[in-house]
Amino acid sequence: MHSKTESDDQRPFTGLALEVIGREGSVAFIRDGEVVQSTDLPSEVRATASLTPALESLLASVNTAASDAETSRDESPLPTQTSRPDFIAVADGPGSFTGLRIAAATAKTLAYAWGIPVVTLDSLSVWAAAVLPTGSTEAANSDSDMPRVGQQMIVGLDAYRGQTFVGIFVATEARWQSDKEIELLDRADWLRTLGSASSGTWLTGDAIKPGLPTENLRVVDRKQTLASALAKLAHQKYLAGQTTDPMNVLPRYFRPSAAEEKAASSK
Known part of the structure; x- marks a missing residue:
């Protein structure tokens, strides 16, 4: 598992944030505390099908912007050294049963493969942060x-x-x-x-x-994507050392699913 070292102080920390709190979701990439790119998942496609392509597109874009080196068209952008983040952030609940499960599994898999930690935040804290403007410290x-x-x-x-x-x-x-x-x-x-x-x-x-x-x-409405808000909150937790081992990442549902409640009532 990657840990912060003296050499880390010479470069900005980066993070990948993903959330599927509701029926839709979003992804974001943060560098040195500033969100450099974020996008909502397409509403017409289920998150089970759209999350991975959205992450690939995001990381490919970030990788291209950060490096002049050309990447082969056939090469997956996910494992590149340039775009590999220092941490992955995920909203772990409450929210959509399916969405939380997909997001947690994706964060866990990527973090384990890259050898980096996960930062988790509850969904309501992410929503609260999202009502603030993206550049909330700017006089504008x-x-x-x-x-x-x-x-x-x-x-x-x-x-x-x-x-x-x-x-x-x-x-x-x-x-x-x-x-x-x-x-x-x-x-x-x-x-x-x-x-x-x-x-x-x-x-x-x-x-x-x-x-x-x-x-x-x-x-009040959201003024940024949920993933952007998640990324900024997670960046602060990462700097404070408040991270989770990928194998311990689990969605927090806060209640049984409808199927579980039905099964329990039939006993």
Whole structure:
């Protein structure tokens, strides 16, 4: 497994980020804390079929930009030395059962093959970070795009079956800080959470649907791909040594699948 050495200080650290939190997903490549390229997976193709081609295209593009050397058209871009990252980042849940499984398996396989660590982050923290502009430290961003310190935000991810994954965050000077354990709420509790939130609370996530009591809340959209947000969060964790051995990477579902629940109820 690769570990940081003195020679590493002479070059920028790079990372590959991938997520399939929902029905779609995204990938990104980060170098020295800055996302150099990111793309969403095509919505018309299932992630099972589109994730690997998206990663290959991303790494081929990064490799081409970083090196003047020509790569053979028949050679896979995945194992090249130039594009091989220092770490792989993956959102490990909650989210789509199939999506999380595919993302975790892909991250584990590539990291093991390359001999590099994995950085994992929960899906709601990634969503929270994605509402900030890509260059969130640049003066060009509107003040309204940036939360004040102490600002609260609710992130809701659609868990289907009438349920919602919910996270509560508070803005610090540097980032969104989780203020509560992730909860799986039924519709009544989800509505109660929204209805009792303080006026001006930010609200984001794919569970924000028409008809919800959001009149006193500020609904905010993502300003970057989820993979971009994931990459930047993971870069900080990597520098802090907060990594995971590839063989220990597992998706966190937060509840049984529909098939598991059905099997359990029939016993």
